[in-house]
Amino acid sequence: MKIAVCIKRVPDSETRVKIASDGKSLDDSGVKFVMNPYDEFAVEEALRRKEKASSGEVAVICLGPAAAQETIRTALAMGADRGILLQSDRIPADPFEVARIIAAELKSTSWDLLLFGRMAIDDYNHQVGALTAELLGLPCVTAISHLEIEGTKGVAEREIEGGIEVVEFPLPAVLTADKGLNEPRYPALKGIMAAKKKPLEVKPVQASAGTFEVVALSPPPDRKEGKIVGEGVGAVGELVRLLREEAKVL
Amino acid sequence: MTLALAVLEQRDGVLRKISHEVVTGSQRLGRGVDAVLCAAGPVQGADQLGKFGADRVITLTNPAFAKYAPEACAQAIAERAKQGGYRAVLFAASATGKDLAPRVAAKLGVGVAADITDLAALGDAITVTRPVYAGKALLKVKVASQPAVLSLRPNVFTPVERPKAGTPETAAVTVAPCRVVVREVKAAAAGTLDVAEAQIIISGGRGLKEPANFKVLEELAQAFGGKAAVGASRAVVDAGWRAHADQVGQTGKTVSPSLYIAVGISGAIQHLAGMRTSKVIVAINKDKDAPIFKVADYGVVGDLFEIVPRLTEEIRKLHG
Numbered sequence: 001m002k003i004a005v006c007i008k009r010v011p012d013s014e015t016r017v018k019i020a021s022d023g024k025s026l027d028d029s030g031v032k033f034v035m036n037p038y039d040e041f042a043v044e045e046a047l048r049r050k051e052k053a054s055s056g057e058v059a060v061i062c063l064g065p066a067a068a069q070e071t072i073r074t075a076l077a078m079g080a081d082r083g084i085l086l087q088s089d090r091i092p093a094d095p096f097e098v099a100r101i102i103a104a105e106l107k108s109t110s111w112d113l114l115l116f117g118r119m120a121i122d123d124y125n126h127q128v129g130a131l132t133a134e135l136l137g138l139p140c141v142t143a144i145s146h147l148e149i150e151g152t153k154g155v156a157e158r159e160i161e162g163g164i165e166v167v168e169f170p171l172p173a174v175l176t177a178d179k180g181l182n183e184p185r186y187p188a189l190k191g192i193m194a195a196k197k198k199p200l201e202v203k204p205v206q207a208s209a210g211t212f213e214v215v216a217l218s219p220p221p222d223r224k225e226g227k228i229v230g231e232g233v234g235a236v237g238e239l240v241r242l243l244r245e246e247a248k249v250l
Numbered sequence: 251m252t253l254a255l256a257v258l259e260q261r262d263g264v265l266r267k268i269s270h271e272v273v274t275g276s277q278r279l280g281r282g283v284d285a286v287l288c289a290a291g292p293v294q295g296a297d298q299l300g301k302f303g304a305d306r307v308i309t310l311t312n313p314a315f316a317k318y319a320p321e322a323c324a325q326a327i328a329e330r331a332k333q334g335g336y337r338a339v340l341f342a343a344s345a346t347g348k349d350l351a352p353r354v355a356a357k358l359g360v361g362v363a364a365d366i367t368d369l370a371a372l373g374d375a376i377t378v379t380r381p382v383y384a385g386k387a388l389l390k391v392k393v394a395s396q397p398a399v400l401s402l403r404p405n406v407f408t409p410v411e412r413p414k415a416g417t418p419e420t421a422a423v424t425v426a427p428c429r430v431v432v433r434e435v436k437a438a439a440a441g442t443l444d445v446a447e448a449q450i451i452i453s454g455g456r457g458l459k460e461p462a463n464f465k466v467l468e469e470l471a472q473a474f475g476g477k478a479a480v481g482a483s484r485a486v487v488d489a490g491w492r493a494h495a496d497q498v499g500q501t502g503k504t505v506s507p508s509l510y511i512a513v514g515i516s517g518a519i520q521h522l523a524g525m526r527t528s529k530v531i532v533a534i535n536k537d538k539d540a541p542i543f544k545v546a547d548y549g550v551v552g553d554l555f556e557i558v559p560r561l562t563e564e565i566r567k568l569h570g
């Protein structure tokens with residue numbers, strides 16, 4: 001099994017967002033960056049598939065700045081075989097551009113499986129996997145929480161409102177991983193040591209801006225100051241009154 | 251000229267209510283709306299869309315559309331979008347919309363401005379607002395792609411009635427054979443409302459102590475008479491107390507109900523990511539310093555096992 005996993009370097013989910021002086025981007029000084037959590041599910045799934053087939057290769061691909069080598073090393077430490085950094089200081093705001101760059105890289109090899117995260121937790125775009133699949137002309141199933149593969153036939157499950165879709169597809173295919181797919185492993189010390197020697201290819205790419213122009217990044221409007229209605233059961237009557245008369249939601 | 255194409259959703263031949271929001275959101279672009287949906291036959295509720303301002307309601311029919319057929323729908327909608335020369339194509343950022351929008355967008359050679367909470371058209375420019383960094387910031391983007399493909403966060407664009415004649419049209423379409431096939435839909439237990447669609451959500455966290463105690467939240471939900479769903483924090487989902495489908499937050503669902511009641515939930519940033527755009531937030535927690543109180547409109551400090559049953563009684567009185 002030849003498997004490609006696309007991983008993104010994103011600010012840790014605990015990050016306090018400070019807006020840069022341009023008013024359009026994140027001030028990333030002091031920000032801790034991690035692998036996008038959904039991409040951890042994708043890496044884990046790739047490793048398990050390869051282990052099950054007891055042959056093959058897992059390559060991780062990342063579009064990002066030089067510092068994203070660290071993100072790739074994390075995936076290598078989990079057990080991926082090699083990494084490719086599509087190096088660009090700026091990640092385009094237009095997801096179509098991101099997909100175009102990733103697709104151009106993926107096209108050069110014939111993969112059995114191409115794995116992505118359901119979404120990146122910084123931009124919430126929720127689409128690079130599906131866009132890339134279309135660009136490559138491959139079948140795609142998004143946001144999967146369960147996967148079975150038999151030969152070149154796959155069955156995946158995805159959550160929808162009020163139920164679960166059971167979806168069949170042929171390989172090669174693009175899949176995007178949701179939580180629930182698996183429990184990602186932590187890199188062991190041995191893995192971390194081994195990762196240092198695994199191949200990591202750096203390829204500079206030209207990322208054009210695309211058709212999305214960022215106008216502003218701003219803090220969300222403050223929620224109007226809330227109030228503590230009171231303590232204990234005694235406050236319930238007043239809570240219900242406020243919900244009816246002030247908030248008008250009952 | 252019609253400006254926007256609103257892509258609707260149906261399941262089992264019934265229009266999904268979220269479709270009203272998409273038509274209402276499309277109206278905001280100001281120059282007329284065509285609504286389109288893929289179905290195997292006539293769709294119950296589609297004739298109502300004129301009420302929300304659709305000029306035309308076009309049902310594209312093919313037997314393949316009996317269940318969600320991502321490839322066939324994407325093909326049919328992309329073709330329709332090209333023929334109509336629309337300035338914008340709008341989807342709901344629902345489970346289906348999030349899957350379908352990028353497929354259609356890619357066929358049109360553009361990206362999706364996803365999960366938007368606001369949009370405006372000034373002249374020919376479309377500007378949208380989308381929450382990013384787990385809702386800790388709002389990104390305003392000018393979308394110059396032709397067409398602009400947008401998906402609207404559910405429960406944000408409250409349906410507004412603007413009656414029009416809304417001509418219904420039906421067109422049988424041909425589609426290529428599908429590689430990706432939805433074999434079945436395993437429905438959740440009958441009568442349970444999905445958190446993504448509920449107007450009222452009562453979520454429980456580790457403060458509930460054990461899975462059986464979620465009964466107190468279910469009773470409160472029932473008191474609201476079928477309008478409320480029970481959600482959960484990740485801590486209790488990871489512990490196996492509740493299904494992942496119920497999880498609210500960064501690695502769960504993003505919700506914007508009119509009322510969100512957080513019970514025994516501390517209010518970690520990743521939980522807030524999923525619910526901070528709720529219209530009214532109530533927190534019930536025994537720790538007066540719990541971060542959830544910082545985003546709550548109304549907080550009650552105390553033991554949930556005393557407070558929630560009393561609240562259930564009061565709500566029953568209102569609805570009884």
Ligand SMILES: Cc1cc2nc3c(=O)[nH]c(=O)nc-3n(C[C@H](O)[C@H](O)[C@H](O)COP(=O)(O)OP(=O)(O)OC[C@H]3O[C@@H](n4cnc5c(N)ncnc54)[C@H](O)[C@@H]3O)c2cc1C
Pocket residue numbers: 013037454455456457458482483484485486497498499500501502503513514515516517518519520521524534535536537540552553554555
């Ligand atoms: C990458 C990442 C993604 C994540 N995604 C999510 C996500 O999608 N959703 C999510 O929820 N979390 C998510 N988390 C986890 C999050 O950080 C918190 O760990 C989690 O939300 C805590 O759940 P909790 O509030 O139920 O539990 P706790 O933090 O343990 O809080 C329990 C609360 O219950 C209160 N309590 C206890 N007993 C009572 C009582 N008798 N009456 C009243 N109150 C009581 C306590 O005061 C406390 O505030 C994520 C974390 C990471 C790192």
Ligand SMILES: Nc1ncnc2c1ncn2[C@@H]1O[C@H](COP(=O)(O)O)[C@@H](O)[C@H]1O
Pocket residue numbers: 006007008009036038039061062063064091095098115116117118119120121123124125126127128129
């Ligand atoms: N810059 C990037 N480099 C590598 N993979 C990416 C990048 N951006 C997005 N992806 C992949 O696409 C998925 C969805 O991202 P998004 O559509 O941006 O929410 C992520 O989980 C990654 O798998």
